[in-house]
Amino acid sequence: MNLKKAAAEKAVEAIKDGMCIGLGTGSTAYWAIQKIGERVREGLKIEAVATSVASEELAVQLGIPIVPFENITRLDITIDGADEVNPELHLIKGGGGALLREKIVAANTNYFIVVADESKAVDTLGSFALPVEVVPFASEWTKRRLEASCPDVQWRLKDGVRYITDNGNYIADCRYGEIRDPAALEAMLNGIPGVVDNGLFVGMADQVIIAKSDGELDTRVK
Numbered sequence: 048m049n050l051k052k053a054a055a056e057k058a059v060e061a062i063k064d065g066m067c068i069g070l071g072t073g074s075t076a077y078w079a080i081q082k083i084g085e086r087v088r089e090g091l092k093i094e095a096v097a098t099s100v101a102s103e104e105l106a107v108q109l110g111i112p113i114v115p116f117e118n119i120t121r122l123d124i125t126i127d128g129a130d131e132v133n134p135e136l137h138l139i140k141g142g143g144g145a146l147l148r149e150k151i152v153a154a155n156t157n158y159f160i161v162v163a164d165e166s167k168a169v170d171t172l173g174s175f176a177l178p179v180e181v182v183p184f185a186s187e188w189t190k191r192r193l194e195a196s197c198p199d200v201q202w203r204l205k206d207g208v209r210y211i212t213d214n215g216n217y218i219a220d221c222r223y224g225e226i227r228d229p230a231a232l233e234a235m236l237n238g239i240p241g242v243v244d245n246g247l248f249v250g251m252a253d254q255v256i257i258a259k260s261d262g263e264l265d266t267r268v269k
C-alpha cells in the first residue's frame with residue numbers, strides 16, 4: 048500500500064469547486080497534485096498556487112490552472128507534506144528545500160492540511176535535521192551563529208555543491224536531536240541576521256492526515 052498516496056488522496060476530498068488551493072512540495076504532495084489534476088480533468092474548477100518550481104511544473108503538466116500568488120486575495124486550502132509531526136501538530140518541513148514558500152503559502156491559507164505516512168509522526172521534533180534557509184552573503188558567519196545553538200550544522204549539498212533554493216539561498220541542515228520548545232527555537236533562529244526562515248511550522252497545521260501501515264487513516268485536527 049502506498050501510504051503517502053492514501054493520505055494525500057484523502058486530503059484532496061476537501062477541495063470543492065471555486066476554491067483557491069496551495070500545492071505543497073515533495074513526494075507526498077506529489078500524490079495530492081496528481082489527484083487534483085485528475086479531478087480538474089473531470090471538471091473541478093479551481094485555481095492554484097505552488098510552493099516550488101517543481102510543483103508548479105507538475106501542476107502545469109497536469110492541467111491545473113496556476114495563478115500568480117499576487118493575483119489572488121484568498122487561499123482556501125493548502126495540502127503539503129512534512130518531515131516530522133508532533134502530537135501538538137507542530138512540524139519540521141523543508142526536507143525538499145521549499146520551506147520558505149511553503150511557510151508563506153501555509154501562513155496565508157484558511158485551512159492547512161498536512162499529509163504524511165506514519166514514519167513522520169514523532170513524540171518530539173528534532174531527529175530530522177532542521178532546515179534553515181540562509182542568504183549567501185556572509186553565509187559562513189551565519190553558520191557560526193547557528194552553531195552556537197546546534198551541535199551539528201551542515202550545508203545542504205546537491206551534486207557536490209551547495210544546494211540553492213528556488214529563492215537563490217542556501218540551506219543549513221541543523222541536527223538538534225530534540226527540540227523541546229519549537230516556538231522559542233523558531234523565533235530565535237529567525238532573529239539571526241542572514242537567516243531567511245526555518246523549517247519549524249508551529250501552530251500552523253489545521254489538520255494532519257497520517258496513513259498507517261494497517262490501512263487506517265489517523266486524522267488529527269487542531
Ligand SMILES: O=C(CO)[C@H](O)[C@H](O)COP(=O)(O)O
Pocket residue numbers: 071072073074075076127128129130139140141142143144145146149
Ligand atoms: O517540506 C517539504 C519540502 O520542502 C516536504 O513536504 C517534506 O520534506 C516531506 O517530503 P516527502 O513528502 O517527500 O516525504
